[in-house]
Amino acid sequence: MVMASAGVNVPGGDEVRNPTAASASTPECRMRRRHRLEPQGSGDAAAAAAPGPSWVRRLRPAASRFSPSPSPSLSPSSSQSSADRPNDEEQEELDHEVEVELAPAGPQLEPGEAEGEPEAEAVAVAPQVWPVAFGSLSMAGRMRMMEDAVSLHPDLCTWAADGSPMHFFGVFDGHGGSHVSALCRDRMHEVVAEELAREGATFLRRRQESAASGSAAWSERAEEERAWRAALQRGFRRVDDMAALACACGRVARPSCSCPLAGTSSGIVGSTAVVALLVRGRLVVANCGDSRAVLCRGPAGTPPVPLSSDHKPNRADEKARIEAAGGRVVFNNGHRVRGILAMSRALGDRLLRPEVIAEPEITVTERTVEDECLILASDGMWDVISNDIACNVARQCLEDGNPPPADPTAGGGGGAPAAGVVVVAAREAEPRCLRAASLLARLAIGRETQDNVSIVVVDLKHRD
């Protein structure tokens, strides 16, 4: 099922947002990336600087970092500020990288508190900025065994066509054991990145051929989507193939693993996978199983937009597919394939083939500046919290910037200096995502969910 969206790109660089640190740093990041890719960086800088005097002043120091011959019109004070600003940004980037590296380290939980770099789309007028910040929480909850896994990879790779960053977020809910979901956490992003690079190269070649032949049938947007879908489909298939070789000890090997745990790997071990790729102004979601991705659109009161559809065996089209494959859906404490598995698609689960397939359903959605956040979560949360409640809670958490009063674990800072305020504001987005994820998690536990709970909240708005 392809979900169509009527959203259109709206320039995000209005005057109110310009003063924020994230917004101010965007042209710098864009210039840096573009400079690496094309020697015409200074030319683009000139074009981008065309609108508005404030933009001219802001971008000129950035351009001078890369231009071999800085403009003689720069005053000494401008040069000085140019020298200072890059240092601050480099320090922030270093912090960002450190945080990203630390995020996946936890074996049982993966709170992410690093902000992905804002994306910039090359346009003649003010550049489009698509912010991405995220937080996640993964809990065993009332279960003794933790079979969920979360994968957070902002800036996973860049899209070959224009160098835009691609951000990867995934939630994987294992069953019958944790090693398939662990495999997804550890390898899905790598495999998808490889496939995106491959599809990117193919895309460039086809675009070149189309331009050479003067074909009018070329549609950049449609071709990009085709490439992303193909990359995700192949990524899922490759990880599913690996799952058949995955041992309970975590090793993926052919011939089969010879460790003491090898014999314990049964055929009904698998995992859901809901994956979101964020690139420029588009959200690409691939789902397999009954975890879910929901887009929270603004303003308050706007209904949530499901970006995935749960693969339940009693979903009419899934049931038809299962029965066409010679299988049966049996009600056994819920609708189950062969009375065993409560979902119709999953990675792994060799013994339930051919009914249970690992092919993802993929949606591509246009972002709008009104979008609040994206929520990926396992059914441990969705079973007890509706899309509406989840979106309303997340929206409120992201909008209310004040930390809880007398937070014992927060670094206590009294009055921050003017410069510090900007830094704090720039970093505030990440804790808000974590607070949103943790509030949803504790609400799910409070509502007595009996499953693991894994939640990723991706903030899609600039926050002050």
Added chain:
Amino acid sequence: MDMARYESCYRHWIAGQEAGLAELEAASANAAAGRATDAELRTVVERCMLGYQDYATRRRALSREDGVAFFAPPWCTAFENSVLWLGGCRPSLTVRLLYNLSGEGLEAQVEELLGGLSNGVIPTGALGITSAQLVLINDLHSRTVHQENALSDRLATLQEDIADRPLLPIVRQRELAAAARLGAAAAASGSCDGAARRRLRAARLGAADAEVDAALDSYKAALSRLLVEADELRMATARALATEILTPRQAVEMLAAGKHLHLSVRDWSRRREAAAGAQQQLGGQSAGTDNTVRPST
């Protein structure tokens, strides 16, 4: 074995639980009224932790004499014994307790949040568990469950070993020897089966000796070591929560709730079993009690 000393240790522990609960409840009331400093609350928490540690220390010494007694204590009700894990409270139960406590008041706060009445305060439940604390609690939960499972596996192995050497070979050997003697006795006495069977039973009753004692003592010693390690895990989990993750106020609330739960379940189950015992006594008297006394080894 001196069962009275074991029961005395337990009674001391219960008295400590009751006194500790009173102290914690007073501290909680003072905190709510704004009359208690964090330092004072921390002192109360530490006293509670020392009480747990003292009990564990006493049990360690007594369990060296007879660890088996603590696994199904005759001084506890059957209900109390049914929820024991390796002689005490299951450590992961503490985390479950905390999850439920932290959920109190949350729905109401979320309603306020969604209704725009929260003034920007993010709901954290009545206990005020923060996001960062929740992450740490989940992490502790996973570690605790992992260690619990390891100790449970060791108990399972120990119990399965009962059907292995050294006990089973002794049983099989004695059985064969007794059968042989039965055959010889039967031949000598001219097929007097009744007398032979009585002699066989007497032989079994007198079978206890150094070899058997050694086997049983080995089992008891292993149980004793498990009890000590289980107590260490109980202590570690409670201490991590009360002194490393929670604030003093939160720790006071959690510890008070834990003691309250323990004492309530104990009182309720004792009351029910006392009533059941009275009923049984009445039934026994009217029906005519069976006076046969089962011989014990």
